[in-house]
Amino acid sequence: RSRMYSHGNAAVPRDDAQVLQVVGQISSWAWxxxxxxxxxxxxxxxxxxxxxxxxxxxxxxxxxxxxxxxxQAQVIASDxxxxxxxxxxxx
Numbered sequence: 001r002s003r004m005y006s007h008g009n010a011a012v013p014r015d016d017a018q019v020l021q022v023v024g025q026i027s028s029w030a031w032x033x034x035x036x037x038x039x040x041x042x043x044x045x046x047x048x049x050x051x052x053x054x055x056x057x058x059x060x061x062x063x064x065x066x067x068x069x070x071x072q073a074q075v076i077a078s079d080x081x082x083x084x085x086x087x088x089x090x091x
Contacts, residue, residue, distance in 0.1 A: 022087055029080040033073075040066070040073040 014020075047066040050059045 026084045026087055029084045033077050033080050036069075036073040036076045040069040043069040 043062070043066040047059075047062040050062040053059065
C-alpha cells in the first residue's frame with residue numbers, strides 16, 4: 001500500500017530504511033525475549049523433574065537456577081515487550 005503521509009525515505013514503507021530499522025529492532029527484542037523465556041522454561045522443567053529424585057542438593061540447585069532464570073526472563077520481557085509496542089506505534 002502507499003504511504004499515509006507525504007514524505008519518507010522510500011516510495012513504499014517496505015523499502016524505507018527507518019521502517020526497516022524499527023522492524024529489525026522489534027524482531028531482535030522478540031527473539032531475545034523468546035530465548036530467555038524458553039531457557040527459563042527449561043530450567044523450570046528440570047526443577048520439576050528433580051523433585052522425583054531423593055537428592056536434596058540437586059533439588060535445591062535446580063530450584064535456585066529456575067528461580068533466577070525465571071526472574072531474568074521476567075525482567076527482559078517486562079522491559080522489551082512494552083518498548084517494542086511503543087516503537088511499533090511510533091514508527
